[in-house]
Amino acid sequence: MPRPPSFSTHIDSLSARVFSGLAAKAAAKRAAGEPVHMLSVGDTYEEPPEAARVDALHSSDLDGIHKYAPPPGLPKLLAAISDRTEALGRRVPEERLQVMSGATAGLSVISETLFDVGDEVLLPSPFWPLIRGIIAKRGAVPVQVPLFHALDSLDVEATLEAAITDRTVALYVNTPHNPTGAIASPAALDAFVRVATRHDLWLICDEAYQDLAFVDAPAPLWTRDDVQERYVACHTLSKSYGLAGARIGYAHGCAAVGEALRAVQAFSTYSAPTPMQVSAERALRTGDEFLARRRELFAVAGRETAEVLGIPAPAGGTFLFFDASPYLREGESDSLGFLGRCLDAGVLMTPGSSCGADFAKWVRICFTSESLDEHRDALERLGGVLKTIC
Structure with missing residues (x-):
């Protein structure tokens, strides 16, 4: 029962500085005119499809664009989303769709809808840094399960089973994966479903990178017949269509x-921004060629990044995750010193500890935040640091 100046204990593990103090140093370098390649946050460099850009929105042509949208979403957008889910493998009727203010807010609404205080959620690690806090601020317990860094070599089912308790209520699955760039195989998806079914768990399907697979990928987990009564899926247009903002x-x-999502959403943000819902509908209706070209460019950037790091190319997504142990100096117990040296060379990346407690010596790198030419300069700088150490 907090009183001023105390706060809810649910936020004790949260911080506004998700990506460490390195960001402040990077900002100072940029303010001084020094080049810094920002490969720490998963933004994308291209503008959205032309029809979806802000400058294509005109209030004279769009009646009610400055008014509240219906809490579930604009009807035209819901229709476009329903069509999109059919293209992804299974049509979701419009009445079962809820437009969210981005995936971060969407997953927060999902957490508020499904979890009670003290509930445990299996969180395969490494993971997208914000999901741990989203679960924790609800008062639920994110149970970190090291898995995705070695998804093809670990026994997925046994690894998850070892983390189950009588408080476990859900399993979070993100594929294509942030931060490893892996795509869960059909065998891994089967294991996720068996564990969820055996223990009557919710399956939280984070589909942020659904459109950014560089190889043939299995059908999305949420499209399967055997999960229809236990899945909740969350999608975003940020990565696919350059609409992060x-x-x-x-x-x-x-x-x-x-x-239930509709009820909780109404008491969270009420409705997503009306103008951006118009942009989203246009992106979904006109963005197929844009998306195909985007996949090709990102795949090239991912392969070239992997070559510099000496690791396998990503199967999808916008990130790679690598063990920086070979590049640590004597006495260094985590990747922060190495990241500082990379920043001195003009490249900012994310410490692996942001993605899980077991990954202090690892590093996350985004390969989609800059144009390919700019990214190649970043890779040359990074390669220079690696060669110096080796």
Whole structure:
């Protein structure tokens, strides 16, 4: 029962400085006119499809664009999303869809909808840094399970089973994966479903990178017949269509889930921004060629990044994750010293500890935040640091 100046204990593990003090040093270098390649945050460098850009929105042509949208979402956007889910493998009716203010807010609404205080959520690590805090601020317990760094070599089912307790209520799955760039195989997806079914768990499907697979990928987990009563999926247009600043996403599940999400969303942000919902509908309707070209460019950037690091190319997504142990100096117990040296060379990356407690010596690198020419300069700088150490 906090009183001023105390706060809720649910936020004890949260910090506004998710990516460490390195960001402040990077900002100072940039303010001084020094070049810094910002490969720490998963933004994308291209402008959205032309029809979806802000300068294509005209209030004279769009009645009500400055008014509240219906809490579930604009009807035209819901129709476009429903069509999109069919293209992804299984049509979700419009009445089961909920437009969200981006995937971060969407996953927060999902957490508020599904979890009680003290509930445990299996969180395969390494993971997207914000998901741990999203779960924790609800009062639930994110249980970190080291898995995705070695997904093809570990026994997925046994690894998850070892973390199950009588408080476990959900399993979070993100594929294509942030930060490893891995895509879960059909065998891994089967294991996720068996564990969820055996223990009657919710499956939280984070589909942020659904459109950015560089190899043939299995059908999304949420499209399977055997998960229809236990899945909740969250999607975003940030990565696929370059609309990160628009803060538009959507979520869905079975009919009961859709109704519950709608209720919680109404008391969270009420509705997503109306102008950005118009942009999102246009992106979904006109963005296929844009998306195909984007995949090709990102795949090239991912392969070239992997070559410099000496690791396998990503199967999808916008990140790679690598063990920096060979590049640490004597006495260094984590990757921060190495990251400082990389920043001195003009490259900012994310410490692996942001992605899980077991990955202090690892590093996350984004390969989509800059144009390919700019990214190649970053790789040359990074390669120079690696060669100096080796």
